[in-house]
Amino acid sequence: MDLKVENGCIQEDNGLGWGKSLPVKSVLEIVRNDSQSVPERYIQEHKDRPLVSETLPASPEIPIIDFSLLAKGDGDERRKLDLASKEWGFFQITNDGVVDEVLHKMKSAVAAFFALPLEEKKKYAMAENDLHGYGQAYVVSEQQKLDWCDIMALMTLPPESRNFKFWPHTFTRFQVGGAVEVYSTQVQKVAEEINANLSLLMGMDRDGLKRLHGKLKQLLRMNYYPPCSRPDLVLGISPHSDGGSLTLLLQDDEIIGLQIRHKEEWIPVKPIPNSLVMNIGNAVEILINGMYRSIEHRAITNEKKERISVTAFAFVDDELEIGPLDSMVDDLHRPRMYQKI
Template sequence: MVRNDHRIVPDRYIQEHEKRPFLKTQNPTSYEIPIIDFSLLTKRDEDEQKKLDYACKKYGFFQLINHGVVEELIQRMKSAEAACFDLPLEVKKKYAMAENDVQGYGQVFVVSEEQKLDWADIFFLMTYPPQHTTYKNWPLIVPDFKETVEEYSAEICRVSEEILANLSLLMKMKEDGLKELHKVMRLSTRMNYYPPCSKPELVLGLSPHSDSGSITILVQHDDIPGLQIRHQGQWIPIKPLPGAFVVNVGDTLEVWSNGVFKSVEHRAVTNARKARMSIPIFVRPDDEAEIGPVDTMLCDNNGQALYKRIKYIDYVRSYLDRKLEGKITDSLKLPEHVGVAAYGETKRRFGIDGDGDGGGRGRRGLGL
């Protein structure tokens, strides 16, 4: 669509007035989220662990430097992503998401023909571990795509395990505590392409949401800002830091930590002059893993658990059975910690008292 006429902004992509990003009224100054030195975390440096603890409690986001993933591999991954989106539309459609699947090319969280769409295209792939990966929706026509993605995913897995080990210690667990809770740690990769938009103040590249997994590790392209996080009631732009990853807390870690670590709403905005790309990798538990507050974190709330226990797959079903809009972790809270309306939503989503298992998955649609 954009290739045919970049001036067109169809009604389907124009957000309702209250949801528009209002770019012209925002402070252009980027907010400095905490910067964590990965090399110090590997040494279990207590000061750096305190910074990590603070970042996860107060912001839910941080930038990670000295992570050890070589720049050459990062650039290969970025080039592979660019090559995927450069493919002709008729070729990309061959990798389109199936009706009841999130893997492939298109847009996710499309649950009706009336809802507004995000100004973005994506490839969403399950990328780690290799033995649990299927390749039917992978754009293997791109040279060295499979090898690059698998090598990059393995490196992100290494980084993730180290972050989770430090978080485990902060949660008063043994180092491999969080890794064990994952059962089989799985990585999903989403490649995002945000075309330039002639009226960026009317659209969203990615709607506000939090991530369902434990942590997310994002690499941004170039120096084009687009990521924004909700902090103290405002949308704050996060400026790309050369060579750094952006890491954020997901819903699962928030629940495991009994609400101490915060998953935070974030979104992506567009601009009128240049396309933007990014690659988040979502670290998530095995489908059969249980999410619920760990015993060591109950002391932070007078011994009370804020959230119910549930299989991760049931949470994911509810997460996918809706459009991408805000956080839904309140749906996991125990009734004594939420209002009547929120508890009713919990019952509907998760089948308390035998009402079901959270429903099916939303429909998918091709994007720009």
């Protein structure tokens, strides 16, 4: 993929861009037209359907990390981060330094966008060879099962990577200095502090991962899950792991939707109001030679209520070659698990 930066926006040369995704109907519009039916393309195979018991809060619960202690250099909290990354690959962050008002404004911006008329949202629709904008990502065939979710994806950092043709310019909350940019900047600071602590745990100085990553990029994916009359038949997002470095998720405070695979079971992640969920991505798992885990996860739907979430993906420079660090490899006790990619 060849990219050029012109006028502060990414311009793509001929090619597939960020990946092919075929256009599909808006799930919200499907529900508005017929709230009781579920089209066949959204009905999962029996083995992939969520069980009713999986939609309820259950123990064990994922670890909780106090970000304020990490930022102060607390050794005990850093050891908790190490254990959470090894055993779970997921953890909730409290006292993350992001002002509650920023979180609420971000959620309001997302809700307001998806409440727009369909024709207005289609102005920002994904191109067939891109994954930015409004639509549903990773649709590669007419036969594949679809997720019960509409999304809006924007490249947010660094600023010169933004493609403003996908930004709803009539919304002040999506303009420069608005809710989206403020939220994007603040969660990136959280990611940087977590990376600094992971660097120390990996035997480097605080800037170790930062140097290895090159110029970190951030993509915001805003997810809208309409209510579904048969939540036992569909998935909001199909099982996957994240290819980047770290992922930060702003959940709905009231509705459980995220599930992670832990010890061969799907564990619901009960939201903690005004907090973030973070998980290890594939890039960090490779660098640390599998000591930390990039865990498979998915989202389920709710029969009565809509659900909104915002995912911030931090990922490494596209042109970098990465592989296990030499300090993480021991031919006798921990052989190299990954090739360089």
